[in-house]
Amino acid sequence: MSLxxxxxxxxxxxxxxxDHAIKRMxxxxxxxxxxxxxxxxxxxxxEYLQDKYSPSCLIYGRTKVGRDLHVxxxxxxxxxxxxxxxxxxxxxxxxxxxx
Numbered sequence: 001m002s003l004x005x006x007x008x009x010x011x012x013x014x015x016x017x018x019d020h021a022i023k024r025m026x027x028x029x030x031x032x033x034x035x036x037x038x039x040x041x042x043x044x045x046x047e048y049l050q051d052k053y054s055p056s057c058l059i060y061g062r063t064k065v066g067r068d069l070h071v072x073x074x075x076x077x078x079x080x081x082x083x084x085x086x087x088x089x090x091x092x093x094x095x096x097x098x099x
């Protein structure tokens with residue numbers, strides 16, 4: 001799974017945000033622009049090649065205002081944002097490595 005490919009699709013507006021992700025974004029006060037910033041400035045920290053519907057990955061990125069976000073995306077014909085959240089410090093080292 002290539003981060004460059006994901007970022008290219010984001011820039012070309014070839015993505016969608018799942019209903020689940022929209023609900024979580026509302027609950028967590030995360031807006032679409034923050035999600036896009038995190039992806040465009042981020043790095044893949046985990047890959048889930050055997051995910052339920054299609055291979056996916058977890059991207060860690062930081063927004064322009066310094067908010068740390070994790071964004072899980074699948075790469076089908078279009079990138080699909082599956083969920084997003086702020087990583088809890090108790091569960092992550094430097095937002096990149098699971099404890």
